[in-house]
Amino acid sequence: MAGLLLAAGGGRRLGGRPKALLEFRGRPLVEHAARVLREGGCGPVHLVLGAAAPEVRARADLSGCTVHTNPDWASGMGSSLRTGLAALAGSGAGAVLVALVDQPGIGPEAVARVAAAYDGPGALAAAAYEGRRGHPVLFGADRWTEIAATAEGDRGARDYLRHHGTELTLVECADIAAAYDIDTPEDLRLLTIELPQ
Numbered sequence: 001m002a003g004l005l006l007a008a009g010g011g012r013r014l015g016g017r018p019k020a021l022l023e024f025r026g027r028p029l030v031e032h033a034a035r036v037l038r039e040g041g042c043g044p045v046h047l048v049l050g051a052a053a054p055e056v057r058a059r060a061d062l063s064g065c066t067v068h069t070n071p072d073w074a075s076g077m078g079s080s081l082r083t084g085l086a087a088l089a090g091s092g093a094g095a096v097l098v099a100l101v102d103q104p105g106i107g108p109e110a111v112a113r114v115a116a117a118y119d120g121p122g123a124l125a126a127a128a129y130e131g132r133r134g135h136p137v138l139f140g141a142d143r144w145t146e147i148a149a150t151a152e153g154d155r156g157a158r159d160y161l162r163h164h165g166t167e168l169t170l171v172e173c174a175d176i177a178a179a180y181d182i183d184t185p186e187d188l189r190l191l192t193i194e195l196p197q
Contacts (some may be wrong), residue, residue, distance in 0.1 A: 002040030007101035008050025008073035040111025071088035105178030128170035
């Protein structure tokens with residue numbers, strides 16, 4: 001089970017502060033998100049950077065991650081998902097678990113719970129929060145080509161997931177995780193919420 005962390009965004013609604021570099025527990029948020037994937041059982045962990053990629057590489061400890069830079073990051077999450085899936089092609093991974101850098105309320109327990117839904121290369125599963133689909137999302141390797149072909153703009157794999165909704169296994173995680181995003185200056189207070197270490 002490979003992990004794929006999408007951390008390329010420029011934080012447009014945060015005044016241009018790249019989310020990967022937001023401080024969380026005294027370190028860049030990207031470090032926490034990568035650790036969550038590893039501790040949840042993913043390996044290898046691939047990381048897609050974009051905005052301020054050289055600064056993220058310089059300031060964050062990304063050891064244990066295979067780092068890719070998406071030169072087209074400004075076009076939206078879809079291009080970062082395509083970058084990550086292309087890097088995983090031919091890797092031998094049976095599936096990838098995709099997480100977003102700006103969701104510090106999602107920990108290793110949720111990653112492990114969604115990963116446990118893997119039942120082969122056609123697997124398709126996602127965390128759910130009180131019945132609403134969220135992240136992380138699990139894509140079996142047989143689905144990567146079609147997902148990459150449909151991943152556009154900021155929608156990522158949303159269209160694919162909607163069209164394959166009857167095949168999607170929702171894994172309830174509201175009891176162990178909180179699916180908030182850090183999107184606006186008002187959301188920055190969420191970085192100080194006490195979470196389990």
